[in-house]
Amino acid sequence: MKHFLASMHQAGRCAGLVAGLAVGSAGAQILPPNPDPTCTVSQADFNGWFQSQPGPDQAVKAADSINLDTNGNCNFYKWSAQMFLWLTSPATGPYQGNRVLDSQIFYQLDKGNLVRQDNTVPRNLALRATKFGPDGLPIVIDAEGRLREVLPAPKRVGLTAAEGTAPIEIAAVRSTANGTADFLNAQGQQVGSLTPKVSVDMLPQNLGRLAALAPAPRAANDRALAVTDPRQQIADALTAKKVLIEIATRNGSVFMEAGTGRLVSLSPGQAGGDGVLVSQQDAVVFYEVLVNDVYAWYLTGRKTPNGIAPTYDKNNASTFGLFPTTQSDLKAILDFAQAYGGPSSFPDGNALAVEVKMSWVDASTLPNNAQGYITRQASIPVYDRSNSADWIPQGNKVVTVALVGAHIVGSANGHPEMIWATFEHQANAPLATYTYTSGGQTVTVPSNTAGKWTFSADGAKPVYNEELGRYDSDTGQIKAAAPPLPIGPANVLRQKAWGVAADGVPNQEDATPAAAATQVISLNADVRAKLAAAGAGSDPRFNYLLIGATWTLGGGEPNGQYPANPGVNNEIGTSMLTNSTMETFMQGADTSFKSGTNCFDCHGSSGQNPKVKADTFVSHIFGSINPLPLIAQTKGK
Template sequence: MFFIACKDQPKKDSKIKEDTKEMAVNIPCSAPSDWFGGSIPVPAPEKFPQIDVTNCDFHQISWQYFLWLTEEVNGTPRFESLYTDKAILPEFKDDQYHILDLIEQALSKGILIDKNNRAVYGNIMINEIYRDYILDNKLYDPETMNGFDPTADFPVGALSAKATWKIVQPDEDASNLYTKKADIELLTLVDGFPRVPKNNPKIQKNVEVALVGFHIAVVVEGHSEFIWASFEFKDNAPNFAANQDPNGIVSDKDWLFYDANTIARQTNNDNVGIAKFIDENAQTVSPVTQVARQYINGGGDETNQKNITNLNENVASQISAQSVWRNYFEVGAVWFNTSKGTLAPNWNPNVVDSMVTGSIKLSNATIETFTQKVRSQNQCFSCHNSNAMTNVPTGMKLLGGKNINLSHILLNNYNDGKEIPLPN
């Protein structure tokens, strides 16, 4: 088992059990040493603890997945061999062509624009378990999905991931980041604003990009709602102070997506309806986005805060000093406290949020830049829930509340790529 730092073993004597649990609270959340110096153990989501599970267990498996997905296999990180989100369609079931095709952020539809006036790109990936579940149940077909069992869950081990990438300029030092050459879909004017067109976008090949953000969503035993974990490059953006003055500066130093001495109210401002081309040929866009992370470790209680901080420090201390992955950290993770409830159709956190736990205000500075300041949108389940979808294309049946509606890959396919409505 890889869950060791915060795990309490059952005791026959209840008093001993109570004492050992109290002691475990004071043990710093850390990563097992056998994760380092060789191949990282394959995560075992089917063995996730069901008894005496601790907050640390969730952050440990989140970090283990990140390290396992970024481990080099045949010269590239393992996540590069995941399938694309197109692989839920039978005709693309083997697709691993990771073209960067996303620039609009979920819900806000804003574009993160870096200091070089370039849009930050994204792409979505899924593993074989996720893909096969969709294909085997023909959930790529809207009619089949509409009639699917509302209470059916994704299987244990199903995983999706989302990465965000900054375009590296010729004179830019990106030595602390994971970089690669990627194909990107180019922006053009769509309804008067810079966007990637839905049909027949132009493609630029072999663009150097750097990984700045990474989401992991994975189903583990006992948690059909997925654990939603988020990671970032350590120098992306500063954190707000605990009682940040909106008119006060967030940091007096420069960050990748933040200029020194920018005041808080000038950060994370959505640019929908404002973004415009400076030069379409050069693919430059304005205005530059000033980014700050509004909730340290994604919020949550003191235990959650300490566990993330301790685990991040412990992992960094054990990763090779030569590894770029030493420069990434877990922002946080969110899941359900199953003693208070489990996933059911027509659930969303704006109605019942008591069972959401962990980093309850989790946002990635590069993936949810703009929604982190909107209370009803500033955590993963605000967007990923089992609510019904009523805003569908003309002639298509309304989609009732289903557990599988957590997946926007499925919802986007059902909704023909149109915007997914917010929960009420």
């Protein structure tokens, strides 16, 4: 078997991607003509989104999540569109700052703490953190298009080749006839077989989400109490789940399936997670995570004894609780905030709990000095790039950055799993083949990579979405992910153009991929037309597109993408949703539902909550964030 890295450079692996969206003279995504109007917003409702009236740079109100009409997918997409326009609105009235996203109602996540925004200080942006799976482990996509969680083998000199032997340096790995691994030393001699199971020393010191894999604590007098150490129980559970074990060799990493010892090749472009996205202008993409005041005070109340019930215990899934979805939930959060020195009101209260992740790039590297982009000041890392395989951090600098992507996630009426919506700037990247309907007929839009794109070369060909740089969180360095290829720009293609796979039934409402894509396209076209009619065609918000939104039927615990098992799996809406600036390397090798991921593949519920609704485990950050510091209690609780 060829070394797994070789598979990354086989253009034929992406041969099925022969279609995509035409590019205009500016290299921007152009919405296809005359979509069937299957999802539109009435003029009266559109006017009602605004604080005063539609127009350039006019402020938009947050969507009313408490009273969201959950009948029909279109209402979820309209919620998404309004939330983006609100988030990127000029800050007026109770909001202080440049835009709402810069205002004091949002807190930036910084090393486990929530930092209230100060518009007088540039925000710190960071490189991509590891993409995490449902158990909080790094993830990759294997050659069959499946999301797999990964644990590194213990970092030490060499590896124990077999039980009871001394550590031996593994120089290479070869596949046996049955697909398992033989390990070779520097002389090419076989040194044995690695025991294919997860060991306790592979687990991180801070278990985080992994703690949910251990049974909940029992009473001390329970004679049935297991004597097995919880960390060993977690290791055994991960072995049973067949996670991948990453083994470093002189020739790069190889991935072995726990429990079987089978060697697993990765999807083209995958190099083991921690991927760094670099634009065609050699600008690194940086990220930040924000939560609104409702989220921050809800989390603080849940993590304060005698605060908001139930008191959160990261080691007991039955205490994880649900994100707020009702007026009474909001009242409990506000009552707690008022009792502990918080705000007297939430300007965005009806939005409920909101979590935002945004991707930014140095604005000076974009055409026309980033005209047509949402911009702001930020502090970003600077690198010594003299070694094309190892970029070394050299401090920070303050620059103007431009928004290229945004996830907007929020709880809503009957949906504690949260609605997961994503947006991109229209000039980001070309699209793979997709279909939509016009005049009642299905139309295929072929792929066209020609044009000037931020993350793809003019006329790019496969391999797409190739991971060329990896972030080392221990040192802050960016290292080549696929030597001898240098760190640099990849050719990005959005595989599921509008969050919909090219095959299967996408959700409970749309029988075909074309029908599902048309709803998103139709709403984008309708909102743009109404903005243009109001003279807001020059507003930078005009240049961002809703890619899609996903949620679960009835707010239930996510159990799988709808097209994989229609009528059983409950992840609906645009059920194969990714953002090409955030899940660049997680999109899969083609447009099928069997390849790639949806938001809930990583953001699953605990599976141990006795309630039928999805719990706070869907948020990767909820369990790890420290509560806000509290002022002495001013009211009786």
